[in-house]
Structure formats: C-alpha cells, structure tokens
Amino acid sequence: MASDPEAPTEEQKRANLIELVFHGDESKYREFCDTIRAAIPDDTAVVLRGSAVTGRRWKDGAPFDSEGPGTSDLDLTLVGDQAISLFKLTGFYVPAVHSIPVSDRHPEIAPDLIPLRDKLMAMVGRPVNIQASRDIVMQFRGDLLGQPYLVLIGKPDRSAPLGLQS
Numbered sequence: 001m002a003s004d005p006e007a008p009t010e011e012q013k014r015a016n017l018i019e020l021v022f023h024g025d026e027s028k029y030r031e032f033c034d035t036i037r038a039a040i041p042d043d044t045a046v047v048l049r050g051s052a053v054t055g056r057r058w059k060d061g062a063p064f065d066s067e068g069p070g071t072s073d074l075d076l077t078l079v080g081d082q083a084i085s086l087f088k089l090t091g092f093y094v095p096a097v098h099s100i101p102v103s104d105r106h107p108e109i110a111p112d113l114i115p116l117r118d119k120l121m122a123m124v125g126r127p128v129n130i131q132a133s134r135d136i137v138m139q140f141r142g143d144l145l146g147q148p149y150l151v152l153i154g155k156p157d158r159s160a161p162l163g164l165q166s
Helices: 010-022 026-039 111-124 135-144
Strands: 045-049 074-079 092-094 128-133 149-153
Touching: 010 026, 010 149, 026 045, 026 111, 026 149, 074 111, 111 128
Parallel strands: 074 128
Antiparallel strands: 045 074, 045 149
C-alpha cells in the first residue's frame, strides 16, 4: 500500500509529541520513555497513537488539548505476547489480540500496569491509557486504516514489524 503523502513523518510525529506533551523538553520525553522501558516486559514494543503525535484527533480533526490544557489523553499501546498476558480475559475487545485500554473506566483489567500508568500521568499531567495489541493490529490500524502512530520503544528483534529503534 502506498504511503499517504500528507501523513506526518516520524520526525514530525516525534516533534509534535515533544512540543505538545513535554513543552519542547526532549529530556522529559526521554525520561517518559525510560520509565516505560523499565516497567514493560522484554520483547515489547510501545507505540503512541492519537493527537499527541499528529496534533489533531484522527476521528474528528479537533486540535490537541482542544478542551483546555491537559484534556487530551495519551494512548499508549504495548505490542507483544508478554504485554497481552498483563490483561485479564475480561479486558479485551478481541481476546488475546487487542485489549481494552487501562483507564479510569477500566483500571481492573490490568492491575500490574496501574503503577506505571499513575507514574506516567504524574509526569505529563494528563490521562494516560494503556492497551496491548499484537503486531497485526498495529499494522491494520496504521497501514490499512491510516491511523498514525509513533514507535516510542522498538522490539529488540529488528526484523519484527515494530522493530524500529527509538
């Protein structure tokens, strides 16, 4: 499938994230990624989707934080088998493939992720939702549906679809 010439580049998505969420402070971005890296299972990629990387909501085009500072959430997706295992069976849209996000509405579906979520929210001063998916879901959402995402942490296996290094 051909890439969308109007889609933001990886560099643009990263710059958007650093400006919008971390107020231009790259060291805070690195600290955020390091905090995630220390808390996730090995062989897990982490991507961020949504208006934090594009500047606008995919669904309706509303700008990031359109309802005031700190109102846009961050949508983290952990990608990999071990990440999937962090969620209870009741915490999936598609069992063992694509989870419901851990959020204020659903904190019980992945209790081991609550400390990480709390720490990340304190760092950025906004809601952070964490879900888990398999590579195929991210490929479908990104490549077929055109929903941009930014790889924050790639898998060590560089041959994997999300084997990009951040």
